[in-house]
Amino acid sequence: MGPWHPETELIAYLDGSLAGEARARVAAHLDGCAECRAALEDFGGLLARLAATAPEPPPLSWGRYGVDLRVRREARQGAGWWMFRPLQAALSVGLVAVLLVLAVQSTGPRPIANGGLAALEVASGVRLDVIRTYTLLERLDLLEDLDVIVQLDRLAPGSEG
Amino acid sequence: MEPTDEALCRRVGEGDEAAFDLLVARYQGRAYRLAWSLLRDADEARDLSQEAFLRLHRNAARFEGRARFSTWFYRILVNLCLDHRRRTRWWRRIMAPVDAAEESETPLVERQPAPLLDPADTVERERTTTRLWQAVDRLSAQQRTAVVLQTQEGLSTAEVAAVMNCAEATVRVHLHRALTTLRKTLRQE
Numbered sequence: 434m435g436p437w438h439p440e441t442e443l444i445a446y447l448d449g450s451l452a453g454e455a456r457a458r459v460a461a462h463l464d465g466c467a468e469c470r471a472a473l474e475d476f477g478g479l480l481a482r483l484a485a486t487a488p489e490p491p492p493l494s495w496g497r498y499g500v501d502l503r504v505r506r507e508a509r510q511g512a513g514w515w516m517f518r519p520l521q522a523a524l525s526v527g528l529v530a531v532l533l534v535l536a537v538q539s540t541g542p543r544p545i546a547n548g549g550l551a552a553l554e555v556a557s558g559v560r561l562d563v564i565r566t567y568t569l570l571e572r573l574d575l576l577e578d579l580d581v582i583v584q585l586d587r588l589a590p591g592s593e594g
Numbered sequence: 595m596e597p598t599d600e601a602l603c604r605r606v607g608e609g610d611e612a613a614f615d616l617l618v619a620r621y622q623g624r625a626y627r628l629a630w631s632l633l634r635d636a637d638e639a640r641d642l643s644q645e646a647f648l649r650l651h652r653n654a655a656r657f658e659g660r661a662r663f664s665t666w667f668y669r670i671l672v673n674l675c676l677d678h679r680r681r682t683r684w685w686r687r688i689m690a691p692v693d694a695a696e697e698s699e700t701p702l703v704e705r706q707p708a709p710l711l712d713p714a715d716t717v718e719r720e721r722t723t724t725r726l727w728q729a730v731d732r733l734s735a736q737q738r739t740a741v742v743l744q745t746q747e748g749l750s751t752a753e754v755a756a757v758m759n760c761a762e763a764t765v766r767v768h769l770h771r772a773l774t775t776l777r778k779t780l781r782q783e
Contacts, residue, residue, distance in 0.1 A: 441766040444773075448751050450762070476773045479780075483730070483745035486723045490630035493640060498622060499615075502644045509648060 438466065443473050447480070599663035607655035614654075618647055621664075624747070625671055631742045632675040634731060642678060646671040661756055668743070668757045676735050722780065729779040733772050740768035 439459045445451040446459050463470050597605075597613075599620065605613035625646055629639035649670050657666055730741060736758070743754045751769075755762045 441763065441770045444751070444766040444769045450751060472777070475777045479726075479773050479776055480745055482723070482726065483741065484748070486727070487631070487742075487746040488727060490627050490639060491636045493626060493636070495622065498626075498640065498644070499618070501640075502618065502647055505644060506648060506651060509652075 438462070438469055443469070443476060447473065447477055600657075600659050603650075603654050603657045603663050603666075604659070606651060607657060614647075614651055617650070617663075621667060622647075625667075628668065628671060628742065628747060629675055631746055632672070632735075632739060633679065638678065642674045643671065646674055649674075662753075665753055665756045668747070668749075669759060672739055672743075672757055676739065679735055726776060726780065729776050730772075733775060737768045737772035737775075740765050741772050744769065 439446070439462060442451060442455065442459050446456065451459060463473060597616075599617065602613040602617050606617065622643065625643035626639055629643045629646075630636060633639050633642070646667065650667055653670075657663065730738060733741065739758060740754055743749045743757055744751070749757065751762050751765050755765045758765065
């Protein structure tokens with residue numbers, strides 16, 4: 434480990450925040466170290482030079498600046514949450530759209546419109562209402578037969594079903 | 595008697611728009627200059643300094659008065675500028691590097707205050723000053739912020755630490771590294 438040389442202590446020494454023993458230690462070191470004395474002098478010179486020569490920004494129209502600021506402030510005050518949260522707003526809209534699509538799809542197969550049935554009847558030459566009735570009648574006949582079968586033992590001999 | 599910045603800020607928090615306008619008038623020049631020093635772009639400096647005022651307006655009720663108003667406001671502005679630089683870093687890397695002096699509308703040298711020096715040294719001194727500020731522009735964001743706040747805004751190390759929301763020792767580290775770099779740059783010339 435080499436000899437100690439103050440580094441950030443030089444900054445504190447320059448800005449006057451170094452006090453007591455710490456300051457005395459740095460001062461004693463500077464008395465015997467030309468390199469650190471040169472660094473201290475250069476740092477001080479740089480800070481002073483920067484303070485004296487800070488460039489000025491391009492000029493602004495302060496009237497325009499004030500107007501723009503007022504417009505932005507009024508826009509912010511009148512804006513809803515969605516103006517400041519565009520991503521959340523977009524996600525919310527998207528979610529609602531997805532839910533709507535899912536809701537529509539979940540209602541099951543859509544019934545065939547009457548116009549569709551008529552076309553099917555014409556194409557097949559069959560009366561679909563008769564088919565539906567026939568199916569019902571067929572089932573009723575079967576149920577009646579079942580009823581007869583169940584009550585066979587109660588039916589009088591010689592009766593016809 | 596003129597109201598203090600802290601009193602005005604409290605009134606802004608209570609909805610006093612006139613107090614806000616007065617604070618803007620007091621700080622607009624400093625805010626724009628500080629933003630420009632950190633960003634070196636007049637349009638961005640204007641936009642971000644206005645954004646800082648808008649945030650001040652929105653959050654004035656939260657200002658408790660424990661720190662000076664200028665410290666609190668500068669912290670808002672510096673954070674905005676540093677965040678902006680961070681967000682646009684990739685874009686600035688893609689674009690060809692441009693010297694700060696070329697980037698601005700008026701060369702840096704022409705915007706220096708008139709030097710009170712021997713005319714024979716003036717040209718050389720102005721050239722050195724330009725190179726010095728170009729070197730400042732190449733410092734890291736933290737080092738540059740510390741340098742600008744101390745030299746341009748005249749803040750003490752403690753105040754710089756409050757604005758940058760770090761310890762004083764950290765500010766001294768930034769300053770020491772910045773000055774070491776600047777010293778090397780000038781010695782190489």
